[in-house]
Amino acid sequence: MARIVIIGGAGHVGTYLVPRLVEAGHQVVNVTRGLSRPWLPHAAWAQVETVVMDRTAEEAAGRFGAAIAGLTPDIVIDMICFTPESAAHLADALEGRVQHFLHVGTIWVHGTLTTVPAREEDPRSPFGQYGIDKSRIEDMLLDRARRGRLPATVVRPGHIVGPGWAPLNPAGHFNPQVIRDIRDGKTLALPNFGLETVHHVHAEDVAQVLALAIDNRSASVGEAFNAVSPAAVTLRGYAEAMFRWFGHAPALTFQPFDDWKEGVAPEDAQATLDHIIRSPSHSIAKAERLLGYRPRWTSLQAVQDSVAHLLS
Template identity: 30%
Template sequence: MQRICVIGGSRYFGRLLVERLQAAGHQVTVINRGSARPPAGVEHLVADRDDEAVLVAALGSRAFDAVVDQVCYTPVQAAIAARAFAGRTRRYIMTSTIEVYDPATAALPALPAGIPVPEENVDPRTWLVAMDLPWHDEAYLEAHYAEGKRLAEAVLTRDSNFAFASVRSAHVLGGRQEFTGRLTYYTERIAEGDEIAVHAKALPTVFIHHEELADVLLWAATATGFTGPVNACSDGLLDVRDLAAVVAEQTGREPVYRTVAAGGAASPFSFDRHYAMSNARANQLGFAFSRTADWLPGAVAEALAASAAPSA
């Protein structure tokens, strides 16, 4: 049994992670702002992780074997966490994102299209950290999501006294309450015969099921001692037309495409730039991923069922 702290953990794969940690026999503490209570038997600390004094007071004298940070988006938040959890944990896991590799958001080493991107393409040890940007402004943060994640990784890599690892998640799908709504976008538009805007040469990307991501985070927190970034994605590259084809098979309706000009706005998961990730490092460390083709039809079925269900 380990003592695990989850920051966030109130919805989607974060809540599933809490449930799986508890089922595995670990002693779990959840820290959030009180918007949702964790499952029975899980310790709940109500605190705003952006308020360092409040966070430290809520933690009291508690110590943990590992912390899983589900809601770290900025270097400011990372710096607060590095101070607040100094001496309180031996291991810290941050949920990061595939978007740290997006060449549209930073000058990154280029790889030929079709070569999955390895972790070293974004090395947090070398990333320049800017703490004085308006990270507390929601509009700024939304527009600089990828950079916020890169800088948060950089701070926790360089300015903490615990072992740090980041799990860079692929695009997450699955579940009847998929919070991004991106898969629902396709099920609804294809079912209704509405247009889907795509790039003329849409490039493939990678995905992960929400249950598999919970499993990766559990593994990262409890079963290994690796540090640094690790990519988390199911096996198999898909482009936007591949995804739409799976939806079309279940709806019985052929997708209607509209091609956008180069640089134009397109539908979710239509990319005109290459940054599909490689999961080779996680495989080498011992985590075996599923195949996207095996679980995607079920995720589409869930999205269709959720759309068809009467609203409360």
């Protein structure tokens, strides 16, 4: 079994990933700032070595990559890398020193889509700093993998949900008041005709893809994998399902986006625009074929698990 160092392993995905790896017999080291705790208790955490480290400060001092390499990992999983400079710093330190490096990316590397569901190999047109930076990280890591310099795999989650997470809601933003209003049977206004899509994934299923990538190293090195539910949902379909889940008939109205945004907070309107302009819908066929990925949760089931905990 392997010694696995997880950078940022106590968050939502780590809540499921760490116990899975420990139960598989791996030695797990969680590198953390010490501020996060797993959202669900599990006895496996008693077997995890915790290393408190401030990534930002250590990178600024030029020490982070060497510190991670000094933990003598066989495998490194980086959950919290957001800039190409940060990724290159760590990759430089780990070249020739690890058996497998896994980077948690994002489906936002695709930007706008031409065909749906989008496959990993489809052309990408990222926009916005987050998507552009994540795309550059991915290109750099997979290029190193192809050149035999770093055995890297990229996992691209969708909108992660699960216990402790305020889910991306049917209005396309994160304000939990929308869920409360649906619970109370209040009418919900949606932008346009509510036909744009969002693509959720339960944190447990992201953990599944990462674990399967480790188990199937020869098939996963040099590859990127979408980690999403079996199917995206439209805002309208999502809203109608949530009304029914709370025992109400759907109560929806529709407005052109420019009119709709006048009725919500500016930050919520911007979040909605960021999501609907991309309208993500992604294929999991590659992960199914190469890794044996079988999502446990549909989009709606994953959201409902989040909501059940949010409102409890």
